[in-house]
Amino acid sequence: EPEVTQTPSHQVTQMGQEVILRCVPISNHLYFYWYRQILGQKVEFLVSFYNNEISEKSEIFDDQFSVERPDGSNFTLKIRSTKLEDSAMYFCASVGIVVRILSYEQYFGPGTRLTVT
Amino acid sequence: DAKTTQPPSMDCAEGRAANLPCNHSTISGNEYVYWYRQIHSQGPQYIIHGLKNNETNEMASLIITEDRKSSTLILPHATLRDTAVYYCIVRGSNFGNEKLTFGTGTRLTIIP
Numbered sequence: 337e338p339e340v341t342q343t344p345s346h347q348v349t350q351m352g353q354e355v356i357l358r359c360v361p362i363s364n365h366l367y368f369y370w371y372r373q374i375l376g377q378k379v380e381f382l383v384s385f386y387n388n389e390i391s392e393k394s395e396i397f398d399d400q401f402s403v404e405r406p407d408g409s410n411f412t413l414k415i416r417s418t419k420l421e422d423s424a425m426y427f428c429a430s431v432g433i434v435v436r437i438l439s440y441e442q443y444f445g446p447g448t449r450l451t452v453t
Numbered sequence: 454d455a456k457t458t459q460p461p462s463m464d465c466a467e468g469r470a471a472n473l474p475c476n477h478s479t480i481s482g483n484e485y486v487y488w489y490r491q492i493h494s495q496g497p498q499y500i501i502h503g504l505k506n507n508e509t510n511e512m513a514s515l516i517i518t519e520d521r522k523s524s525t526l527i528l529p530h531a532t533l534r535d536t537a538v539y540y541c542i543v544r545g546s547n548f549g550n551e552k553l554t555f556g557t558g559t560r561l562t563i564i565p
Binding site: 381 | 557
């Protein structure tokens with residue numbers, strides 16, 4: 337069964353450093369998302385991406401964050417200057433073919449654990 | 454999106470049916486009820502969704518009340534691997550481009 341993959345599984349970085357989290361969505365999927373989950377807290381939406389541009393972003397997704405789909409397969413989340421509070425699990429998700437009209441499912445990757453020290 | 458209310462935790466004996474309730478009294482006519490689960494710290498996993506009719510797939514059944522103000526997710530024969538946090542999410546039908554808003558969910562523990 338096709339699945340969303342994410343690399344690395346765990347990233348440790350120092351405060352102020354740039355990190356790039358990578359995702360490979362399911363082939364032929366059209367919509368892409370990033371979510372994050374701080375330890376012990378809810379899963380929070382960060383950004384959605386469609387047709388090579390951001391569709392929606394949350395308040396969390398400030399100027400330190402950016403997303404890119406550099407080629408036909410990868411979808412990346414960049415944090416320019418990491419802060420301690422960026423430590424979290426980051427999940428990528430994608431949506432593809434509509435199974436039924438007006439309904440669809442988001443498929444999530446296994447996540448990248450980002451630890452900022 | 455309409456807000457949902459779920460019990461924070463539930464236990465269920467292995468092999469029995471697990472019934473997870475969700476209240477969504479402010480749901481509007483074009484909003485769907487989705488269920489996802491998260492096993493430990495893995496990525497959320499889609500389970501099932503519905504609009505107004507009851508739905509069943511290989512994982513679970515979804516029962517939506519006639520007034521659509523509440524629903525119940527049923528795992529017919531719970532196994533230890535079903536131990537997870539289950540999220541009931543109400544969202545609109547904006548094709549494709551719609552984020553999921555997660556609450557705190559119900560932590561379901563399957564007891565051997």
